[in-house]
Amino acid sequence: MPQLTLFVSPGTCARVPTIALEEIGVPFKTELLRVMLNQQNAPEFLAINPKGKVPTLLIDGAPLTENVAILTWLHHAYPSAGLLPAVDDPLAVSRQVADIAFFSSTVHPTVTRIAMPIKFIDDSALSFDIVRPKGVEAMHTIMRMIEDRLNPWWYGDTWSIVDGYLFWVWWRITGVGFPAEDYPNLRAHAERSMDRPAIQRAMAREAEHVEILKAEGNYRAPR
């Protein structure tokens, strides 16, 4: 069994592979990166992941980056965990990769426009007045599509890690004011997700990290 260490930071997309690992039930360690201290760009971490991003998964000491790669590797390494529905036709496999890639390459960048608008313009007021509303507009288009698709999970009756990805996105955007009222299926999805013991364990790991950061004075609440 490989030794697994996941670099994380609370509230980030590293929650998604944390959920995946908790669903698998395999032993793993998490390493907290302090974004407030820019530890993701410290030379020690850049030597592991030159992109300076979480999540980064060490598999017997060797790094694997990018949610698409980490989640699909975990699915293939631990197929009985059911991170994705079992399929063997190459086209069906590629469609599952497309679903995860949609979250990482379309939905996540839209989350960033809403959650971290200051990354796009060096003017805090303008970032909240212009960048965030344009991100919210783009996110409504995405969420209307997802609202119509959920039944009750992304793949119907079967929970998958795509739902774990959606759980993080919804938590992140509603946490900074994205209006939830028009999306009953998404609200129910978030509540149903929180009933899953693996998600509760992933959230508990994050809460421990938040407490560490608060005690150090290195915590910044989302706004």
Ligand SMILES: N[C@@H](CCC(=O)N[C@@H](CS)C(=O)NCC(=O)O)C(=O)O
């Ligand atoms: N394409 C990457 C994106 C990873 C990413 O953007 N991670 C963010 C947290 S959600 C991060 O590490 N941000 C730190 C920074 O940009 O300095 C993936 O899907 O894994």
